[in-house]
Amino acid sequence: MSAVEHRFGPYGGQYVPETLMPALSELEAAWVQARADAAFSGELDKLLRDYVGRPSPLYRARRLSEAAGHTIYLKREDLNHTGAHKINNALGQALLARRMGKPRIIAETGAGQHGVATATACALLDLECVVYMGTEDMRRQKPNVERMGLLGARVEPVEAGARTLKEAVSAAIRDWVTNVESTHYIIGSCVGPAPYPAMVRDLQRVIGDEAREQMLAEAGRLPARVIACVGGGSNSIGMFIPFVDDPGVELVGVEAAGEGLETGRHGAPLTAAGVPGVLHGAFSAIMQDEDGQILEAHSISAGLDYPGSGPEHAWLRDSGRARYVAVGDDEALRAFAVTARLEGIIPALESAHALAWALSTGHGELDLICLSGRGDKDLAEALSRLDPR
Amino acid sequence: MNGGERIAEAFASARADGRRAALMPYLMGGFPDLEASREVGLAYADAGADLVELGVPFSDPLADGPVIHAAAVSALRGGARFDGVLGAARAIARRVPVVLMCYSNLIYVRGIDRFADALVAAGLSGVIVPDLPVDEAAEILEACDQRGLALVPLVAPTTPADRLARIGAQARGFLYTVSLTGTTGERAAVDGELPQVIARAAAVTDVPVAVGFGIGTPDQAAAAAAAGADGVIVGTRLVRAAAEAQDPAGAVRDLVRDFAAALR
Numbered sequence: 001m002s003a004v005e006h007r008f009g010p011y012g013g014q015y016v017p018e019t020l021m022p023a024l025s026e027l028e029a030a031w032v033q034a035r036a037d038a039a040f041s042g043e044l045d046k047l048l049r050d051y052v053g054r055p056s057p058l059y060r061a062r063r064l065s066e067a068a069g070h071t072i073y074l075k076r077e078d079l080n081h082t083g084a085h086k087i088n089n090a091l092g093q094a095l096l097a098r099r100m101g102k103p104r105i106i107a108e109t110g111a112g113q114h115g116v117a118t119a120t121a122c123a124l125l126d127l128e129c130v131v132y133m134g135t136e137d138m139r140r141q142k143p144n145v146e147r148m149g150l151l152g153a154r155v156e157p158v159e160a161g162a163r164t165l166k167e168a169v170s171a172a173i174r175d176w177v178t179n180v181e182s183t184h185y186i187i188g189s190c191v192g193p194a195p196y197p198a199m200v201r202d203l204q205r206v207i208g209d210e211a212r213e214q215m216l217a218e219a220g221r222l223p224a225r226v227i228a229c230v231g232g233g234s235n236s237i238g239m240f241i242p243f244v245d246d247p248g249v250e251l252v253g254v255e256a257a258g259e260g261l262e263t264g265r266h267g268a269p270l271t272a273a274g275v276p277g278v279l280h281g282a283f284s285a286i287m288q289d290e291d292g293q294i295l296e297a298h299s300i301s302a303g304l305d306y307p308g309s310g311p312e313h314a315w316l317r318d319s320g321r322a323r324y325v326a327v328g329d330d331e332a333l334r335a336f337a338v339t340a341r342l343e344g345i346i347p348a349l350e351s352a353h354a355l356a357w358a359l360s361t362g363h364g365e366l367d368l369i370c371l372s373g374r375g376d377k378d379l380a381e382a383l384s385r386l387d388p389r
Numbered sequence: 390m391n392g393g394e395r396i397a398e399a400f401a402s403a404r405a406d407g408r409r410a411a412l413m414p415y416l417m418g419g420f421p422d423l424e425a426s427r428e429v430g431l432a433y434a435d436a437g438a439d440l441v442e443l444g445v446p447f448s449d450p451l452a453d454g455p456v457i458h459a460a461a462v463s464a465l466r467g468g469a470r471f472d473g474v475l476g477a478a479r480a481i482a483r484r485v486p487v488v489l490m491c492y493s494n495l496i497y498v499r500g501i502d503r504f505a506d507a508l509v510a511a512g513l514s515g516v517i518v519p520d521l522p523v524d525e526a527a528e529i530l531e532a533c534d535q536r537g538l539a540l541v542p543l544v545a546p547t548t549p550a551d552r553l554a555r556i557g558a559q560a561r562g563f564l565y566t567v568s569l570t571g572t573t574g575e576r577a578a579v580d581g582e583l584p585q586v587i588a589r590a591a592a593v594t595d596v597p598v599a600v601g602f603g604i605g606t607p608d609q610a611a612a613a614a615a616a617g618a619d620g621v622i623v624g625t626r627l628v629r630a631a632a633e634a635q636d637p638a639g640a641v642r643d644l645v646r647d648f649a650a651a652l653r
């Protein structure tokens with residue numbers, strides 16, 4: 001049994017070229033050592049507090065609650081420095097890279113939030129930073145491309161395939177295969193080969209740890225449902241894990257139904273529950289055709305536009321501990337607009353999927369929703385798609 | 390003769406002929422189209438290939454550089470599917486031993502036994518899975534061993550000694566030794582460390598050591614042989630030729646002849 005989980009039930013593993021295997025072992029060893037080192041966690045905790053602004057608030061959304069017909073609490077990851085939960089992971093991994101003596105960082109990004117978070121951490125720690133991003137995502141998340149440039153990162157446009165997140169991850173992995181001696185790959189979600197899914201989860205569980213404590217303090221009870229959007233699954237896994245052993249708490253992951261599950265144009269591999277397979281180094285729920293070719297995902301939200309999912313989610317689904325649902329582009333857009341109007345909060349389109357699901361279901365429940373990020377990056381895309389009324 | 394034996398014989402007869410190394414050209418199945426890829430494979434056999442490595446197009450080939458990636462995308466756009474590629478493989482395998490290069494998802498989606506049975510039925514001799522490190526290979530290795538198919542593992546310049554020994558002990562057919570730290574593609578020169586990389590590989594295994602990635606000219610092939618390789622794999626250069634030529638089979642035939650001559 002290794003110190004870091006490689007498998008979650010049948011899911012996970014390390015399906016990568018041999019060239020990377022030593023780097024994965026080195027990373028795992030460094031992570032095991034770092035997380036046991038009080039100096040490392042002390043530095044990370046201090047930065048999370050003074051630089052990121054943690055703990056992020058828990059906010060009782062009164063007007064959204066009225067609209068939904070039940071009480072909704074929001075975990076405000078949108079208030080983190082750089083505007084999303086991604087910084088929790090990026091900062092932790094950047095500190096680890098520095099500790100490992102790797103001067104060069106690569107990352108992939110879809111919505112641009114992970115790219116911005118990584119570029120930020122690299123600026124802070126004086127590390128070279130290259131971010132792979134599909135050109136379609138560069139178009140729809142333009143402000144984040146500009147931010148990364150300002151922060152000193154080089155954004156590498158990726159033209160392959162649908163020019164979105166899947167191809168950006170592939171391009172980053174190919175860079176890593178080539179530059180593995182000097183480079184650490186900061187993957188942006190709980191996907192990829194071991195030790196990434198477990199390490200990213202451990203770095204994101206601060207969301208759920210804080211939220212659980214805050215709920216008990218504020219509401220005097222645990223939520224009936226914990227709800228989070230699922231792209232690769234990092235904000236959701238971070239939110240879920242501290243509640244896994246609370247039997248009364250339902251865990252709900254909300255994927256992107258895109259144009260509708262039945263159209264095949266979606267980003268909901270866990271909900272669609274097809275044949276599992278290998279994508280980007282892990283065996284998990286993926287979107288593929290009968291021949292085994294990976295399908296392109298479709299979502300209005302660049303961060304959910306991904307045909308894979310974290311292996312631990314696939315296992316939480318199969319074991320029945322969490323359930324996964326999907327919300328389409330139009331419903332997400334509506335929740336985006338409604339949340340702005342009712343709460344004065346512009347959510348990320350990713351987070352809007354979780355909000356949409358909570359708004360449409362479950363009267364009489366007490367919901368805790370992860371508001372994983374803010375929506376400034378989405379303004380142009382959302383406004384162009386929203387009904388002008 | 391089973392697949393593993395056929396591979397062993399191909400290396401042995403190259404050696405018996407007094408050649409410096411066996412020549413194993415690579416092609417992408419279904420590229421430029423299925424029929425043309427079959428002809429490319431047969432042209433390889435005509436021009437002196439000892440074995441042929443046949444790639445199955447996959448949507449997300451993590452070990453491949455831009456040329457082979459683009460060929461895979463193009464093959465898939467052209468409608469190439471696994472069964473069609475195996476059809477081409479069957480024709481080529483009548484002439485020379487064929488080793489399939491196939492990403493792991495294409496195996497799991499079919500189920501390991503069904504996959505292995507299909508390879509045997511098509512007359513294939515072995516399979517290389519570029520995203521299946523030995524740590525994940527137990528089930529597939531067992532299925533291949535039961536059928537006499539060679540599961541050919543890869544080693545890289547980054548592979549440390551303890552892993553190398555494990556991989557060498559599990560190698561069937563040959564040990565695919567990646568000449569460089571990186572993805573497939575042409576390079577200006579072979580890595581200066583290549584003799585050491587090959588010697589390290591040869592020391593841990595009983596099967597021949599074949600060198601691939603970054604071998605794009607006859608001189609580089611000769612250099613790999615001089616560095617101690619029992620076999621030389623040429624990929625991107627030939628895929629590029631097939632992409633650029635009006636007559637892919639004719640173009641690769643000439644090139645493979647040059648590579649074969651360099652190994653004589």
Ligand SMILES: Cc1ncc(COP(=O)(O)O)c(C=O)c1O
Pocket residue numbers: 084085086110111112113114188189190229230231232233234235236302303304348350351372373374
């Ligand atoms: C704000 C926000 N939420 C959610 C996601 C989805 O990622 P994950 O499922 O890893 O949390 C992203 C990804 O870019 C994001 O930017």
